[in-house]
Amino acid sequence: MSQIALRQISESHERRRTIPSGKLALPDDTPAMTLATPRLKREYETMQRMVEIYCAAHHATTTGPCENCRVFLDYAERRLEKCPYGEGKPVCAKCPIHCYKRAQREQARAIMRHAGPRMVWRHPWLSLTHVLDKVRRVDHPMVARRRERD
Ligand code: SF4
Numbered sequence: 001m002s003q004i005a006l007r008q009i010s011e012s013h014e015r016r017r018t019i020p021s022g023k024l025a026l027p028d029d030t031p032a033m034t035l036a037t038p039r040l041k042r043e044y045e046t047m048q049r050m051v052e053i054y055c056a057a058h059h060a061t062t063t064g065p066c067e068n069c070r071v072f073l074d075y076a077e078r079r080l081e082k083c084p085y086g087e088g089k090p091v092c093a094k095c096p097i098h099c100y101k102r103a104q105r106e107q108a109r110a111i112m113r114h115a116g117p118r119m120v121w122r123h124p125w126l127s128l129t130h131v132l133d134k135v136r137r138v139d140h141p142m143v144a145r146r147r148e149r150d
C-alpha cells in the first residue's frame with residue numbers, strides 16, 4: 001500500500017476519534033469508534049468486572065459471564081464506543097443523555113446495585129476511580145449547543 005493511501009487511512013481514523021470540544025453530538029449521531037481513550041477502556045473494564053461479580057452470584061457461572069450477561073456487555077461496549085463525551089465522560093448513571101434503552105438501563109442498575117459495594121474489596125483501584133468519575137458533571141449536548149449560540 002502506498003504512503004499516500006496509508007496517510008489517508010490514518011487521517012480518516014484520527015477524524016473519527018476526534019470530537020471537537022463544545023460540539024457534542026448525540027450518541028446516535030456519533031460515529032462508532034473503538035474504545036480508544038484510557039477513560040473509555042477503564043470504564044469498560046469496570047463494567048466487565050461488575051458483570052462478572054453479578055453473573056457469578058445470580059447465574060451461578062464459574063467460567064465468566066453467561067450468554068445473557070455477555071450480550072449486555074456487548075451492548076455497553078457499543079454505547080461506550082458512541083459516547084459523545086469521550087475522555088470527559090461522566091458515569092452513565094449521572095449522564096444527562098443516558099443513551100441506554102430502558103431494559104438495558106434496568107439491567108445496568110441491577111448489576112451496579114449488587115456489584116458496586118463488592119468492587120471496593122475485589123477491585124479497589126477501579127472502584128476508587130469510579131467514585132472520582134462520579135464527581136464529573138457534563139451538559140446535555142443541546143444545552144451545550146445553546147450556550148455556544150448565546
Ligand atoms: S449513558 Fe451517557 S455517558 Fe454513558 S455511554 Fe451513554 S452517552 Fe455516554
Ligand SMILES: [Zn+2]
Binds near residue numbers: 055059
Ligand atoms: Zn449472567
